[in-house]
Amino acid sequence: MADGGGAAASEKVTELSGSGVEKGLPRRGKASSGRTLNTAQIPLVASHPEVYEPCDDSFALVDALLSDKAQLLTLKPRLCMEVGCGSGYVITSLAIMLRQLASGTQYLATDINKHAAETTQATLEAHGVHADVIVTDIVSGLEKRLAGMVDVVVINPPYVPTPEEEIGCKGIASSWAGGLNGRQVINRILPAVREILSERGWLYMVALEDNDPLDICHLMSEMGHSEYNNLFRPDWFKA
Amino acid sequence: MRLLTHNMLASNVRGATTGYPLKLEAAKWVTKEVELNADFIRGLLPKIDWRALVAATRALGLPELLPEEQPPEEEIFAEGAAGVEGSAIRRIHHALLEIHVQEGSLVCPDTSRCFPIDKGIPNMMLHEDEV
Numbered sequence A: 001m002a003d004g005g006g007a008a009a010s011e012k013v014t015e016l017s018g019s020g021v022e023k024g025l026p027r028r029g030k031a032s033s034g035r036t037l038n039t040a041q042i043p044l045v046a047s048h049p050e051v052y053e054p055c056d057d058s059f060a061l062v063d064a065l066l067s068d069k070a071q072l073l074t075l076k077p078r079l080c081m082e083v084g085c086g087s088g089y090v091i092t093s094l095a096i097m098l099r100q101l102a103s104g105t106q107y108l109a110t111d112i113n114k115h116a117a118e119t120t121q122a123t124l125e126a127h128g129v130h131a132d133v134i135v136t137d138i139v140s141g142l143e144k145r146l147a148g149m150v151d152v153v154v155i156n157p158p159y160v161p162t163p164e165e166e167i168g169c170k171g172i173a174s175s176w177a178g179g180l181n182g183r184q185v186i187n188r189i190l191p192a193v194r195e196i197l198s199e200r201g202w203l204y205m206v207a208l209e210d211n212d213p214l215d216i217c218h219l220m221s222e223m224g225h226s227e228y229n230n231l232f233r234p235d236w237f238k239a
Numbered sequence B: 001m002r003l004l005t006h007n008m009l010a011s012n013v014r015g016a017t018t019g020y021p022l023k024l025e026a027a028k029w030v031t032k033e034v035e036l037n038a039d040f041i042r043g044l045l046p047k048i049d050w051r052a053l054v055a056a057t058r059a060l061g062l063p064e065l066l067p068e069e070q071p072p073e074e075e076i077f078a079e080g081a082a083g084v085e086g087s088a089i090r091r092i093h094h095a096l097l098e099i100h101v102q103e104g105s106l107v108c109p110d111t112s113r114c115f116p117i118d119k120g121i122p123n124m125m126l127h128e129d130e131v
């Protein structure tokens, strides 16, 4: 099913890592100037009491995409996908960033939270861009037919170390609750992403020091991802 | 949800063998025009399950939109075809990218489990005992 399975993979995992981060939740931050032309506009981002609002981690992810914009334009992705789209800030920003491509690029976004899916849809509409939004666990239901097809995957996962019970519980806590070392959801995400990424595909994922980003990179390379960038951004949680 | 996404979605409910294609039951759908990109369609077409796409268009009550068998590539990508009203590439583009199902459901072909589409968003979540 996957394109030329077994061929040398050329994927690049770009990972953000905040070191020196205080334990606990990311703080809400303001988008820095220069970000707004190419990204979703905060006042147009929809919200819901049970949906994660754009925070410093969301901005860091969009910054990483922005700094790779030239490469992304060269890549001319056919399919881009966000897992855990929340407010829709990230996928909307990506669609805006790549709008000039006129390459027919299509966008998909998933979230386990139905309110998040609806909020994302509203945010996309407010910016005049489109993604098909699906309520599902990670990429469940898409993994077979999308195997090897997605060129860009972006994820700001629930990564905060928490007691296991908080995972997947109802309410806003499931937006960030990552269980042991913040890795419980991430560990399910990685093999799923590996399935759907195309040979030239890139994954952008937010991670904390606590998540052991080097180990994440090693896991991805064991799964066939031979190259990765590790962008340490010690500053992005300070705001 | 566009039919492109329908073409990529399967049911993972316990007891499903392939869970594909999902039977589309659309109560409400709209069309929104988007620019046609022949290169995009060319790259995508080999990945499309034609039968599932045709079944989806029929489920919408559009029996004339696509033929039972996929037209040959020479015809679809013939020079200038994109500019011709009613050409195969225009129809395929329309079917995949311009139809948005707003309300309805997706039914698992193996188990009849029904996944609702609400405000354009399919909900594929399973209960614990369904996984």
Ligand SMILES: C[S@@+](CC[C@H](N)C(=O)[O-])C[C@H]1O[C@@H](n2cnc3c(N)ncnc32)[C@H](O)[C@@H]1O
Pocket: A052, A053, A054, A055, A057, A058, A061, A083, A084, A085, A086, A087, A088, A089, A090, A110, A111, A112, A113, A116, A136, A137, A138, A139, A156, A157, A158, A159, A174, A175, A176, A185
């Ligand atoms: C940290 S928030 C990020 C939201 C948004 N992408 C952003 O950057 O602002 C994580 C999101 O992942 C979603 N999520 C958590 N577990 C998930 C799962 N198993 N499958 C899909 N989405 C999940 C949450 O509902 C939440 O919206």
